[in-house]
Amino acid sequence: MxxxxxxxxxxxxxxxxxxxxxxxxxxxxxxHPAAEYLEGHSYAGRLSYEETSLLVDMSKSMTIYNARHRYKVAEKAGRSQMQQLLGQLAMNKYIEWHRSRADTETVTDLFFAHPTSLNLLRAFPKVLLMDCTYKTN
Incomplete structure (x- = not known):
């Protein structure tokens, strides 16, 4: 560059x-200066050759997918995906607002933002980026 x-x-x-x-x-x-510690950096978190081989073997035998499915079921503990999302937002201290239909309790609108994003908005109020998606996975 x-x-x-x-x-x-x-x-x-x-x-x-x-x-x-x-x-x-x-x-x-x-x-910024070079990092003193590599904890959390992608370079430090990369898989070794042996770990990559193990991951490939587990993927071929479907072991990893079964384990992930069991973990996700246990993590949800009977809650719906929306309940799980709202719980995670609250646990991670996101600012959240939603609106739902009274007759079906279906969520019709949802807004959430990370507190740091709001601090940036307060510092730079003329710049706003929003991701407004509809029916995406």
Missing amino acids: DYSNEFVTHEGKKLATNDDWILIVVCGVHN
């Missing part, structure tokens, strides 16, 4: 030891 000079700065320093140099590059598009 080509970034204009206003976004990229370089700084070279000669170190006191030997004849070593350090080059510091700060880019306005990617401007």
Whole structure:
């Protein structure tokens, strides 16, 4: 990628030891320091060759799909998909509002947002992105 000079700065320093140099590059598009710990990074969470082989074998024998199904059934504990969704939103402290038909208790409208998204909206009120989908999986 080509970034204009206003976004990229370089700084070279000669170190006191030997004849070593350090080059510091700060880019306005990617401007945070390297992570100290890789916990949570996709690189650290990648599967080893052995784990990948095991996953392929479990997929071929349907073992993994059966285990996932049993886990999902246990997690729902008799609740409908909508009850499960509303429970997860509440548990994860999402802001949620819904409207339903009184005669059937069918949800007709649902809005939810992560608290961080609302903080960003308050900070940048002129920029709003919404995903309004209908009958999608």
